Structure formats: structure tokens, C-alpha cells
Amino acid sequence: MRLQRLCFLILPLLTLPAFADSVTLGSAAYFGVLGASTVTNTGPTVINGDLGLYPGTSVTGFPPGSVNGTAYITDGVAQQAQSDALAAYTTAAGLSVTQTLTGQDLGGMTLTPGVYFFSSDAGLGVSAPTVDTLTLNFENLNNAAIVFQIGSALTTGSGSSVVLENLGTNDEVIWQVGSSATLGSTTSFEGNIIADQSITLVTGADIGCGSALALNGAVTLDTNTITTGCNGGLMGPPPSAVPEPGSMTLLGSGLIALARFVRRRRHS
Numbered sequence: 001m002r003l004q005r006l007c008f009l010i011l012p013l014l015t016l017p018a019f020a021d022s023v024t025l026g027s028a029a030y031f032g033v034l035g036a037s038t039v040t041n042t043g044p045t046v047i048n049g050d051l052g053l054y055p056g057t058s059v060t061g062f063p064p065g066s067v068n069g070t071a072y073i074t075d076g077v078a079q080q081a082q083s084d085a086l087a088a089y090t091t092a093a094g095l096s097v098t099q100t101l102t103g104q105d106l107g108g109m110t111l112t113p114g115v116y117f118f119s120s121d122a123g124l125g126v127s128a129p130t131v132d133t134l135t136l137n138f139e140n141l142n143n144a145a146i147v148f149q150i151g152s153a154l155t156t157g158s159g160s161s162v163v164l165e166n167l168g169t170n171d172e173v174i175w176q177v178g179s180s181a182t183l184g185s186t187t188s189f190e191g192n193i194i195a196d197q198s199i200t201l202v203t204g205a206d207i208g209c210g211s212a213l214a215l216n217g218a219v220t221l222d223t224n225t226i227t228t229g230c231n232g233g234l235m236g237p238p239p240s241a242v243p244e245p246g247s248m249t250l251l252g253s254g255l256i257a258l259a260r261f262v263r264r265r266r267h268s
Contacts, residue, residue: 023092023147023174025192025211025231026084027077027239032069032226033212034081035219041065043203043223049211050239054078056218065221070239077239085213089194092147092176107131107160113144113171122150125157125184132160136190142168145232146191147176154181154193158202161188164209164230172232173210180217183207191230201226 032049033039039053041061050069053059057074072078098114106124108131125132136146148154154177164173173191175181180197183189183205191210193199198217201207201224209229212219 022095023088023145023172023232024084025088025213026081027237028081028085028088028211028213029192029231030069030228030239031081031211031213032067032207032228033219033221034078034085035059035214036082036216037198037214038218039221040218041221043221045221045223046225048226049228050081052078052081054082061221072239081239082215085194086215088174089176089196089215092174092194093149095147095149097149105131106134107157108133110135110137111146112137112139113141113146115147115149117149118151120152121155122148122153123155123157124162124187125160126155129157132157133163134161135163135165136173137165138167138171140166140168141171143170143232144168145172145174147174148191149176151178153177153179154195156182156184156187156189156205158184159186160184162190164190170233171230173230181212 028034030050031052032047034052035056036054037056038058039051043064045065047067047069050072051067052072054074059073095115097117100117102119105126105128106122107128124134138144154175175191175193177193177195180199181193181195182200183202185202185204187205189205189207192213194213196215199212199214200220201222203222205224207226209227211228212226
């Protein structure tokens with residue numbers, strides 16, 4: 001009987017992915033674009049998700065850009081999203097490394113769930129421009145993660161691409177970038193970029209499943225399409241459901257008053 005119980009405890013562990021998703025974006029997962037200083041756009045960019053800015057106040061280029069979500073500019077929702085993005089950045093940076101890729105171009109690689117470390121810059125199709133495709137193979141695993149820890153900048157060459165294969169349910173891709181990220185023109189990218197400084201999407205670069213989250217700098221766009229996703233599904237309530245300041249206090253006060261009223265009726 002004891003052996004049977006032990007098997008019940010061990011077998012679920014054997015079905016876990018090689019690297020379970022552990023970077024929770026929180027409310028930031030709803031944002032296709034989140035900037036800190038400014039958000040600047042040129043051309044008919046489309047953001048399939050929310051647009052946020054905090055603590056800066058300048059968002060330009062919408063229109064001609066469009067947001068298929070809600071714009072939160074210098075308000076409590078954007079502030080909370082920045083706080084959640086920073087927490088995710090810190091978590092990602094602290095994960096145990098699966099493989100060190102410092103000095104290697106990501107072009108031509110196929111990577112499976114794990115944590116991949118660059119001590120300085122990381123590039124895709126930059127030092128080896130003739131091989132400009134990175135394949136992320138999730139091996140049909142659910143709740144799996146591929147995380148990149150990048151000490152400095154992330155740069156992709158023009159026309160480079162990230163391809164997702166064999167996705168399961170609630171898988172995630174996180175790019176934790178120590179300085180700034182630049183996606184070259186017509187890059188086809190996947191994953192959530194959390195950059196300590198700025199993020200630039202050059203003309204025609206797209207993020208098919210992910211977001212551009214800049215913690216301290218600007219997000220600069222030019223005729224791009226960004227669609228949220230690849231965040232592990234650990235998102236929490238949508239920003240619109242975040243209570244206004246003081247609303248929870250008011251709710252609590254109301255419940256207390258109602259309880260007192262009921263108590264008085266019972267004793268009367």
C-alpha cells in the first residue's frame with residue numbers, strides 16, 4: 001500500500017515538462033506594448049492587446065497606428081503593469097541556466113524548453129546572416145518555458161525569424177534583456193521581450209506571439225504588428241478588472257455595515 005501511494009506521488013512529477021513556466025507576467029501579459037519614457041509610432045502599426053506607458057506621458061503615432069485593446073497612459077493600471085513586468089524580469093534573470101550560448105548567433109539553432117544564457121549581447125542573423133532562423137521546439141509539452149537571459153543587447157538581422165514548433169497548452173517564451181532590444185526590418189519574432197531599457201521594432205518587424213515591455217526606456221514602432229501571447233497563461237485578472245484605488249476598502253466597509261445591520265435585526 002505504501003509503495004502504491006509513493007507511485008501516485010512520483011508519477012505526476014514524471015509528466016512535468018523539462019522546464020516548467022515560472023515567469024509570471026501578471027497584468028503585463030495583457031499589454032502588447034508597455035513603455036516607460038515614451039511610445040512612438042510611425043505608420044499603420046497594429047497592437048492586438050493593450051498599450052501602456054508609465055511614468056512617461058508621451059504617446060505619439062496613434063493614429064495611424066491602432067490598438068485592439070485599451071490604452072493606459074500614466075495611470076495606475078500602467079504603473080501596476082510596469083511593476084509586474086519588473087517582477088517577471090527579476091524572476092527570469094534569477095533562473096538556473098540550462099545552457100550558455102555566449103558568443104553564438106541564434107541563427108540555425110533549435111532549442112527546447114530551458115534557460116539560455118548570454119553574458120553580453122545576443123544576436124539572431126547578425127554574426128551569421130545567412131542563417132537567420134531560430135526554432136523553438138516545445139515538444140508538445142504543456143506549461144513549458146523557453147527563457148533567454150541576455151546580459152546586454154538583443155539584436156535581430158533584417159528578415160530573420162523565430163519559429164515555434166510543437167506547442168502545448170500555456171507555453172511561454174521570455175526574453176530578459178539587460179539593456180535594449182532591436183528587431184531588424186521585417187523580422188518575424190516570437191516571445192515576450194522584457195528589456196531594462198528600450199525596445200525598437202524597425203520597419204515591418206512583427207511579434208506574432210508576445211509583447212514589447214520596456215522597463216526604463218522607450219518603445220519605438222514603425223509599421224509593425226504585435227499580438228499578445230506565449231505568456232504561460234498565468235495572467236491574473238485583466239487590467240480593466242483591477243479595482244480603482246480605495247474600492248476594496250469601500251467594499252469591505254459596506255460588508256461590515258451590512259453584517260451589523262443583520263445582527264441588529266436578529267436582536268430586535
